[in-house]
Amino acid sequence: MIKAKAFAAPSAKAPLAPFSFERRELRDNDVHIEIHYCGVCHSDVHQVRDEWGKGMFPMVPGHEIVGKVTAVGSKVKKFNVGDLAGVGCMVDSCLDCASCKEGLEQFCERGFVGTYNSKEKDGTPTFGGYSTSIVTREEFCLSIPKNLDLAAAAPLLCAGITTYSPLRHWNVTKGQKVGVVGLGGLGHMAVKLANAMGANVAVFTTSPSKVDDAKRLGAHEVIISKDMEQMKAHMGSFDFIIDTVSAPHDYNLYLSMLRRDGNMVLVGLPDTPPTLAAGALIMGRRKLGGSLIGGIQETQEMLDFCAKHGIVSDIEMIPAQKINEAYERMIKSDVKYRFVIDMKSLA
Incomplete structure (x- = not known):
C-alpha cells in the first residue's frame, strides 16, 4: 500500500484535521500522481457538512487535483513518469452504458464513482485531493498542458x-x-x-x-x-x-x-x-x-482550449492548515475566485 498524508473531516460536525491513510498499490491500468495542488470547491463544504445527504467519514475532500506522475501500471499507455496530470470529479464509471460509450461518464447509468465521498467498485471508500498523492485508473486521468500555470490550472478540473x-x-x-x-x-x-x-x-x-x-x-x-x-x-x-x-x-x-x-x-x-x-x-x-461537469474527453478538450487561449483560474494559494478558515471565507464569498491548496504544506 502507498502511504499518504491528508486533511480530512472526521465527522460532519468537526473541522478538518491532519489524517494519514493508504492508497492502493498500482493495478495494471493505474496512474500514481504526486499531488502538487488541489482546488477548493464549494461542493467540498456541502459534502463535508452533510448538506447534500449523509457523507462517508472520515472524508478527504478535493476533486481539482494536479501534480506529477510518479509511477504507472504495466498496461498504461497515455502517461509516463514525469508527466503533468490531473484528476477531476470522477475516478471511475461502468464505461459500458450508452452515456459512457458516448464519452459522457458524468451521466453513467450505473452511477460514476466520485473522487471522494464515494465507493470504488470493490466497496472501498474514495479519498480526494487534499492529500499528498492519488492512485487512479488511466481512463480518468487528464493531461495538463505544460504552458498552463499548474496551481491556477487545478480549478479547471471542476469550475x-x-x-x-x-x-x-x-x-x-x-x-x-x-x-x-x-x-x-x-x-x-x-x-x-x-x-x-x-x-x-x-x-x-x-x-x-x-x-x-x-x-x-x-x-x-x-x-x-x-x-x-x-x-x-x-x-x-x-x-x-x-x-x-x-x-x-x-x-x-x-x-x-x-x-x-x-x-x-x-x-x-x-x-x-x-x-x-x-x-x-x-x-x-x-x-x-x-448541465453537470463534463466527460473525460470533453475535459481534456477544455484543458487544451485553455492552453491555446492562456486561460486559468484566478486563485488564492493557501497551506492545508488554513482549510477551515478558507471554508468560512468561501461561504462569505471572500475569495477571488478559487482557493488552491499547496500540498507542500503537508510534507
Whole structure:
C-alpha cells in the first residue's frame, strides 16, 4: 500500500484535521500522481457538512487535483513518469452504458464513482485531493498542458469544465450575446471561456463592487440585477445565459432576458426548489436546461482550449492548515475566485 498524508473531516460536525491513510498499490491500468495542488470547491463544504445527504467519514475532500506522475501500471499507455496530470470529479464509471460509450461518464447509468465521498467498485471508500498523492485508473486521468500555470490550472478540473461543457453543448459562437449570472468561482470561468469563444459577454451581479473585476476578466457589460431599469434595457436580447448561482433566486427574471429560442442553463444548485412561471418559457419559446461537469474527453478538450487561449483560474494559494478558515471565507464569498491548496504544506 502507498502511504499518504491528508486533511480530512472526521465527522460532519468537526473541522478538518491532519489524517494519514493508504492508497492502493498500482493495478495494471493505474496512474500514481504526486499531488502538487488541489482546488477548493464549494461542493467540498456541502459534502463535508452533510448538506447534500449523509457523507462517508472520515472524508478527504478535493476533486481539482494536479501534480506529477510518479509511477504507472504495466498496461498504461497515455502517461509516463514525469508527466503533468490531473484528476477531476470522477475516478471511475461502468464505461459500458450508452452515456459512457458516448464519452459522457458524468451521466453513467450505473452511477460514476466520485473522487471522494464515494465507493470504488470493490466497496472501498474514495479519498480526494487534499492529500499528498492519488492512485487512479488511466481512463480518468487528464493531461495538463505544460504552458498552463499548474496551481491556477487545478480549478479547471471542476469550475472550468462545469462552465465549458454547457457553452460547447449549446454551441456558443462568435458574436452571440451571452449572460453569466453570478461572478464567483464558476462565474469568473464562464466569463473567460465565453469571451475566448468570441461571445459578447455580460455579467449579471447584485454587487456594484464587482463591475471593474468583471470587465477585467473579459465581460463587455455588467448588469446590476437589482436595478430593474438596467434589467429592462436588456430584456429579450440574450442568445444564451449560464446561471452559476447556488443561492435561491428568481429564474423567471433571467428567462425574460432571453431572445426568442434562447437557452438558459443552470450549473448552480440552490437548496430550495424554484418557482417557475410557464409564461417565461412559452412566450419566447425559450428553453431552460441544466448541465453537470463534463466527460473525460470533453475535459481534456477544455484543458487544451485553455492552453491555446492562456486561460486559468484566478486563485488564492493557501497551506492545508488554513482549510477551515478558507471554508468560512468561501461561504462569505471572500475569495477571488478559487482557493488552491499547496500540498507542500503537508510534507
